[in-house]
Amino acid sequence: xxxxxxxxxxxxxxxxxxxxxxxxxxxxxxxxxxxxxxxxxxxxxxxxxxxxxxxxxxxxxxxxxxxxxxxxxxxxxxxxxxxxxxxxxxxxxxxxxxxxxxxxxxxxxxxxxxxxxxxxxxxxxxxxxxxxxxxxxxxxxxxxxxxxxxxxxxxxxxxxxxxxxxx
Numbered sequence: 001x002x003x004x005x006x007x008x009x010x011x012x013x014x015x016x017x018x019x020x021x022x023x024x025x026x027x028x029x030x031x032x033x034x035x036x037x038x039x040x041x042x043x044x045x046x047x048x049x050x051x052x053x054x055x056x057x058x059x060x061x062x063x064x065x066x067x068x069x070x071x072x073x074x075x076x077x078x079x080x081x082x083x084x085x086x087x088x089x090x091x092x093x094x095x096x097x098x099x100x101x102x103x104x105x106x107x108x109x110x111x112x113x114x115x116x117x118x119x120x121x122x123x124x125x126x127x128x129x130x131x132x133x134x135x136x137x138x139x140x141x142x143x144x145x146x147x148x149x150x151x152x153x154x155x156x157x158x159x160x161x162x163x164x165x166x167x
Contacts, residue, residue, distance in 0.1 A: 003082055006090035006161065007032035014093055014158035016080065033080035035090060040132075042086025049085050051116045052092055053160050059114035061129065063136035064101055064149035075099050075153050091161045098154035104133060105146035114154060 001009075010016075038048035038060065051057035067074050079096040104126075112125035130145050137145040 001090060001161070003032050003035045003090050006082060006093075010082070010090075010093040010159040010161075016093075016158070033082055033093075035082040035084055037084040037086065037088070045084065045086040048117070049083055049091055052083060052094070052157060055157070056120075057114075057116035058156065059111055059116075059152065059154045061107065061111070061115065061153070062151045063133055064151050065136050065140050067151070074101070074151055080158075081155075092157055093159040094155040095158050096153055096155050098152075100152045101149050102152060103146065104129070104137075104148045104150050107150060107152065111152050111154075 037045035038052075039045045048057060064074070075096050077096055077099060081094050081096070082090045083092040083094060085091045107122070107125065107129075109122040112122040113120045115125060118124045118128060133145050133148050133150070137148040140148065142148055
């Protein structure tokens with residue numbers, strides 16, 4: 001199933017674009033939202049997607065500088081995204097519910113738990129993510145990853161593709 005087919009199915013199941021029955025299809029309901037995968041490789045994308053589908057992962061974090069480098073806006077409350085698995089197949093529709101930008105050092109235990117990875121503790125989150133964000137901190141000319149502005153995004157699963165979990 002490609003992204004366009006998934007979007008048609010997911011938007012109907014999630015109730016996105018319900019007013020289009022009355023008003024006609026709009027660009028908001030007709031055009032698929034951005035599609036992307038978690039992580040740095042296919043295995044990580046699948047593992048993190050499985051956590052979303054299981055309801056354990058409801059948050060993610062990224063370097064704010066990544067958005068600036070790509071000339072893309074930061075995520076915003078209400079944004080929709082299609083999550084891809086490691087093979088690039090669409091597997092879930094999510095809606096952003098909260099966005100904060102804080103220094104890496106200010107990420108709290110609540111956010112770490114919401115990411116749902118590993119032990120879901122702040123200590124394990126910091127250990128896992130310090131390595132991941134180190135290159136971004138160096139590229140930004142920061143002395144330490146602790147200073148790096150990090151985008152904390154909370155989301156809600158609107159529509160999982162049936163049978164999508166690999167575990």
